[in-house]
Amino acid sequence: MFSGFLGSGKTSALLHIIRQLKEKGIKPAVFMNEIGSMSFDSDQIGNDTPLKEILEGCICCTGSELVEAQLQQLLAEQEFDVLLIETTGAAHPIETLDAVFSPLFADQLEVKGIITIVDSTVLLLQEKLSTMALMLFHEQIKHAHLLIANKMDELTDNEQMQVVQSLQSKNKFASIVQTSHGKFSSNELEKISYQKNASQTTPVKIGTDWPLETSFFRFSAPISIDMMENWLKSLPDTVYRMKGYVPIEGSKYPYVFQYSYGMVQWLPEYVKVPTGIVIIGERLQEISLKHVNLYE
Numbered sequence: 001m002f003s004g005f006l007g008s009g010k011t012s013a014l015l016h017i018i019r020q021l022k023e024k025g026i027k028p029a030v031f032m033n034e035i036g037s038m039s040f041d042s043d044q045i046g047n048d049t050p051l052k053e054i055l056e057g058c059i060c061c062t063g064s065e066l067v068e069a070q071l072q073q074l075l076a077e078q079e080f081d082v083l084l085i086e087t088t089g090a091a092h093p094i095e096t097l098d099a100v101f102s103p104l105f106a107d108q109l110e111v112k113g114i115i116t117i118v119d120s121t122v123l124l125l126q127e128k129l130s131t132m133a134l135m136l137f138h139e140q141i142k143h144a145h146l147l148i149a150n151k152m153d154e155l156t157d158n159e160q161m162q163v164v165q166s167l168q169s170k171n172k173f174a175s176i177v178q179t180s181h182g183k184f185s186s187n188e189l190e191k192i193s194y195q196k197n198a199s200q201t202t203p204v205k206i207g208t209d210w211p212l213e214t215s216f217f218r219f220s221a222p223i224s225i226d227m228m229e230n231w232l233k234s235l236p237d238t239v240y241r242m243k244g245y246v247p248i249e250g251s252k253y254p255y256v257f258q259y260s261y262g263m264v265q266w267l268p269e270y271v272k273v274p275t276g277i278v279i280i281g282e283r284l285q286e287i288s289l290k291h292v293n294l295y296e
């Protein structure tokens, strides 16, 4: 998933990666999100790459049904090896992951990670950003699994060093690659140390941030809503989002379940759907799942 501020170089990087993957015989598909109603960037992708777009509105605010439907269609109609997602500059990484990581196809898509393209010239002038923009800028850097420090051609050697140090201080996990015009090697994508591996292999001091993880769990047996809610109360606040279909004792159909920063919502479902939930958070391997009949 390509994240990054407006104009940071996401499309340039995406096009460069698409070219490299094709050369390696890997077939990419692209899911693009642009805020305007006209699509400019997608025209550059080429007809041989499967493409879906959400125009007008940011995927993290549009509602996940539309995103889910588009992704499901892409998975059903097209054959591809890698899905590259380009978000709008206004997208928050957690909200975007939430929109694209659905229990309906979590077993078909493995989330590789978040690649944040950083406009290095903006990083050096970050104090000029509004408070809201600055917060988003930092969140996009903090949750990245790979940081691309772009627009290095605009900076002096000293400024380049400043950029790398600043990124290192904001995210201790991600590798940092310095580039111009988004030109970085697709090998970097394979090197992304994601999820459990990242937290197990990187020594981390208490109190530092952890990389964002996603997991998909299935239920081994129906449970009661009380049991589930007791479990939810026991969770640390580093579990940001959960959603899925939960088999409830005594109910013919599963319940739709949504959890967002401590808030829970249940809705009865009226059709048979496969059960399971997706979880987005940090240090997911530490949460206990057995007593709510969940297994990976």
Ligand SMILES: Nc1nc2c(ncn2[C@@H]2O[C@H](COP(=O)(O)OP(=O)(O)OP(=O)(O)O)[C@@H](O)[C@H]2O)c(=O)[nH]1
Pocket (backbone or CB within 6 Å): 004, 005, 006, 007, 008, 009, 010, 011, 012, 013, 041, 088, 089, 150, 151, 152, 153, 154, 179, 180, 181, 182
């Ligand atoms: N000087 C310089 N310009 C760059 C670099 N990377 C991208 N640009 C330019 O910055 C502008 C934005 O690049 P895009 O790749 O479209 O960036 P984006 O993040 O996809 O932009 P949005 O889709 O508008 O958010 C274009 O005019 C690029 O040519 C770079 O490394 N150096």
